[in-house]
Structure formats: structure tokens, C-alpha cells
Amino acid sequence: MTRQTVVLGAGMVGVSIAWHLRQRGHEVTLIDRLQPGRETSFGNAGIIQREAVRPYPFPRDVKTLLSVLPNRRVDIRYRAAGMFSAASPLLRYWLNSAPKNYQHIVPEYASLIQLSLKTHGPMIDAAGAEHLVRRQGWLELYRTPHKLAARIKEAEEARQLYGVQFEVLDRAALAAKEPAISDTIIGAIHWLDPWTVADPGALVAAYAQAFNDDGGRILQADIRSVQQVNRRWQVRTETETLEVDSVVVALGPWAGKWLKELGYRFPTFVKRGYHMHYSSQGEAKLNFWVMDAEVGYLLAPMNAGIRLTTGAELDQLDAPADVNQLSAAEKAARSVFPLGEHRDDAPWKGARPCLPDMKPVIGPAPRHPGLWLAFGHGHQGFTLGPATGQLLTDMIEGTPTAIDMAPFRADRF
Template identity: 60%
Template structure:
């Protein structure tokens, strides 16, 4: 064997795992069919969400459920095939979102999110990627007084409980930060702790170069088989076979197929998403990453233009794209901020790997020595990749991780 460990999947999570294993002296290969950071990690909103201590729960109020079922919202869309394919997992998602269950999940999830900024900071320094990073937080913008007041009260409670910082902005304060927003924006929560990346894919690529500088190797290959081989594992690709003692499955929305071939029936499902870049109209600058919170899309001032990122689409991972959600978001966004022309010929489409209890799966495979999981991060793979790498590397070394990992192990679903 030429490698101690094969990490499968070169998104933010896989790169984070590979980097931390290489820093510990392991001979690590990072394997993907594409260059690092070119799939799901490329297309996200680019926020390292330190404030995201409370994961997004399944709606339980009848009015909200009825609105989602209408399938005309900007934040959530679905296809019948998507609902059928993810039906069991969605039912479990609804159950885990019940008040008592959700109250147990939040502090577990928050313990992981709390590691995000420090974990990224280490990798940013190692990668020399400071030019991609901003440290002035991001805005949740509200259109109605009731929603603004409720969210600012909730933000205060979260800040006190989890050590977060934010500014409660009225219309005047919001206009001082973003003078080109329409008057329908009545105020905002300005989260101060998160960092943002002006090119998420480029940040992952920079981290991959830091991994190589630490002694790691990036390999290209389309996986055809994953199987036990002697005392370790063999991963066969269209380009050749690779062997190692340990294999880390960090394949994001593609993990479910390989989990199935290895005998694991974990309740994973995908939420698809889209983005498009725009020029600003009349050179109007957007200064902050901005969520239109009551509508459900996000605007990000990226190097490639202003990126509009949609909410969630429940559809099979590889089904043809449906652009109605993006088009609906674009119409609303043009009324809030002066977006100009589209800068690309077609929207980007990706898929987020989700679990019904909203927590990723991190740790050893229950029935296979040398097989490890780092998957199911949903909307927060970009935020949690480096922290996942730190924690999994400690587990693989037989050390006690920085937080209790029991809530994130695969056994909770078996």
C-alpha cells in the first residue's frame, strides 16, 4: 500500500479530513472525479456560519405546511419523485423537529458549529487564503415588523446561550450598511461572528494545496468499487485501483450509493439548490452577504458577481434541473436590490446531503474496521469541513475529540 488512508470526495469536508490526517503524519490520498471544490462546495453561499447553532427544522405549523405544499414558494420547492424518494427520511425529519426532540438536537449541533471559525482559521493561514476571506458577518433582512421583532428576540436568546454577537438593525441602520436596498426592507439581524468567502470553490482548492504541502496527494478517478482487500481496502476507479489501510467516505450527496453497497441503510436524502451570478445595476455595490429571510434566497457579493443562491428543492439528485425556483427568487430579488444582467448562460445546480435529525454522520463505520464516515452535513458542509477533519482525525488516532461525538455517530440510525 502506498497510502495509509484514502479520503473519497474532495469537497470542503473531504479536504478538511485529508488535511488534518496529513498534518498528523499519515500518508493520505484525496480521491475525486473532479478537482477539489468543484461540486457542492463550489456552489454554496460562501458563509462560515458560526451563528448557525440551531439547524433548520421541518415546518410544523399548519399554515407553514400548507404554504410549502402549495409548491410555489421561493424557499422550498419539490417534485413528486423527490417526495416519494425521500418520503421515509422526511417523515423522520418531521419527527426530529418536534419540540422535545429538537431541544435535544440544538446543543449537540451547536457544539460542532462552535468549532467552525477556529478550524477554518488554521486552514486559511496554512493555505495563505486571507484574500478570499471577509470578517464582517452577514445580514438577515426582514420585510415585516412582526417577523423582524421575533427574529431579533430569538437572536438575543441564542446570543446569550451560545456566546454569539449580533446587531439589531432598524431601517435607518440597515440603510447605512446597505444603501441600495429597497424601502420594503424594514430591518435586519447583523450576525457579527461568521466569516465569508468571496469564492467558495477557490477556498477549497487553496485548502487542497495546503494538504499537498503537508505531504498529501490529490488523485483523480471515477469510483467503480469499494471493497475490503486483505487487512485494508481497495478502491477501484475507471483509471486504476488504489489501496490503503483506512478509507474515509466523504462523498456528500453521492455517498448513499456506496453506503448501500457496503450494507448500510442510512436515511440520507438530498436538498438540491441553484445559483446564478449577476452584475449590479448602475454599479450599485452590495457590501454584505444578505438573506431575504421571509422569502428564502441569499445574495452574496462574490468575485464572479452577485451570487443569488436558492433555498431547497426536494428532487432526485440527478433529475433534470427545474429553474422555476431560481426565476421566482430572481423576480423578488430585483425588487429588493438593483440586480443587473445575468453573467452566465445557465444556472449552477448542486445537491446537499441531509440527515433526518439534521446532524452530520462523523465517525467509524459500525461493521467495518478501517471504514470511516464524514457525510450528511446538509447546508453546513462548507462551514463544518475543517472542524469535521479535526474531530475525525482525532478519532482515527484513538484520541478523545474536542467534543462528544456520540450524537454524530452512524449507530444512531442502525
């Protein structure tokens, strides 16, 4: 019999799950209040980060923590209300970032990252989206020799343990690749594995179109309720009610709120972020995605212009935007690359869905047969969507998975 599934959330994770399920013969409806790829997946840095085998830990050294307190850094900002509302998960995040705990988390997290390119590839082909993808890696820029040396040491370890490929660029080699970069940058790491995407939202939309062309259904509607009725699931939207065999919750930063209605209390929190697009001055050209690693922003030459993305802002999901972090990032970026005028009327704001052990939930809900969960990917939902889609579909189908999924089970919380 045809298996009927509803996937809630049409970001990179939800679209990828829907695509994989449809490939295995499921009758799938993908539901979101917006068109695919218009929320968190729209505003990211557009890198499929095969090199990102280590999740972002909470700062633990006193010097860094003290530097955060004035709330003027580019890479991390906070608001008191957001810190208070997420106090418990943030404390657990800090504890999990201790060296002893973190060293156990990294190989589990890396097992997902290592699947990123091999799972994006077939979806890019199916979607005819090669024109959006550049396979040239990206550059991590450094201002001081000792910070670059420390990062090279980490990169060497990542190469040895996880097959990450890179090369070190001195000032001359960097200038050959990026002539317009200021000489305040003394060198860089060129991460060779990652793919970059000139329009992240368009890639998600292309994946969704491939799903639709293969017989999947996309329903743009507000979700009103999700409940189990006997052994089936009922999903009510503003326009219709669907009764299906299974439901997948891939709602990113909104997953925790929705799952509370089914009796689950996951320690979710968000790291918000901003972006703005710019022209460049004169004949200046940015050839690669570049991150000013010691300051904490990224510049990306996208179709809409040069995208400047900020670091993390710890605040409540729906709190009003605060553009001070973006303004600080722009000031720093202008000292490194000759940015021109704004191309957007207003900054974009989004939120990364996070869990305190830095790993997503991927798998069955503990108490509800037919309910499947895929959320909490932090900074890497764009990178890990297709891997999550493949792995969750294997779990739903009862077939062996490419990696051990125990570290991502929902009942670990």
C-alpha cells in the same frame, strides 16, 4: 509505520479531513471525479456560519405547510417523485423537528458549529487564502416588524446559550450599511461572528493545494469499487487500484449510494439548490452578504458577480434542473436590490446531503474496521468541513475530541 489512508470526496469535508490527516503524518490520497471544490462546495452561499447553531427544522405549523402546497415559494419547492422516493427519511425529519425532539438536537448540533471559526482559521493561514475571506458578518433582512422581533428573540437566546454575537439594525442603520437596499426592508440582524468567502470553490481548492504542498496526493478519477480485503482496503479507480489501511467516505450526497454496496442503509436525502451570478445596475453596490429572510433567498457579492442562491428543492439527486425556483427568487431579489444582467450562461445546480435528525455522521463504520464516515452535513458542509476534519482525525488517532462525538455516531440509525 506510515499509515495509508484514502479519502473519497474532494468537497470541503473531504479536503479538510485529508488536510488534517496529512498534518498528523498519514500518507493520504484524496480521490474525486472532479477537481477539489467543484461539486456541492462550489455553489453554496459562501458563509462560514458560526451563528447557525440551530439546524433547519421541517415546517410543522399548518399555515406554513399549506403555503408550501401550491409549490410557488422561493424558500422551499418539491417534486412528487422526489418526495415519494424520500418519503421515509422525510417523515423522520418531520418527527425530529417536533419541539421536544428538536430541543435535544440543537445543543448537539451547536457543539459542532461552535468549532467552525477556530478550525477554518489555521487552514486559511496554511493555504494563504486570507484574500478570499471577509470577517464582517452578514445581514439577515426583514420586511415585517413581528418577524424581525421573533428572530431577535431567537438571536438573544443563541447569544446567551452559545455566545453568538449580533446587532439589530433599524431602517436607518441598514441604509447606512447598504444604501441600495429597497425600503421594503424595514430592518435587519447583523450577525457579527461569521466569515464570508468571495469564492467558495477557490477556498476549497486552496485548502487542497495546501494539502498537496504538504505531501498529500490528489487523484482525479472515477471510483469503481471499495472493498475490504483481509484487514486492508482496496479502492479501485478507472486508472489504478490502491491498497491502504483505512478509507474515509466523505462523498456528500453520493455517500448513501456508495455505502449501500458495503451493506449500509442510511436514510439519506437531498435538498437541492441553484445559483446564478449578476452584475448590478449603474453605481449600485452590495457590501454585505444579505438574506431576504421572509422570502428565502440570499445575495452575495462574490468575485464572479452578485450570487443569488435559492432555498431548498426536495427532489431526487439526479433529476433534471427546474429553474422556476430561481426565477421566482430573481423576481423577488430585483424588488430589493437593482440586479443587472446574468453573468452565467446557465444556472448552477447542486445538492445538500441530509439526514433526518439534521446531524452529520462522523465516526467509524459499525461493521468494518478501518472504514470511517463523514457525510450528511446538510446546509453546513462548507462551515463544518474543517471541524469535521479535526474531529475525525482525532478519532482515527485515538486521541480525545474537543466535543462529545456520540450524537454523530453512525449506528444511531
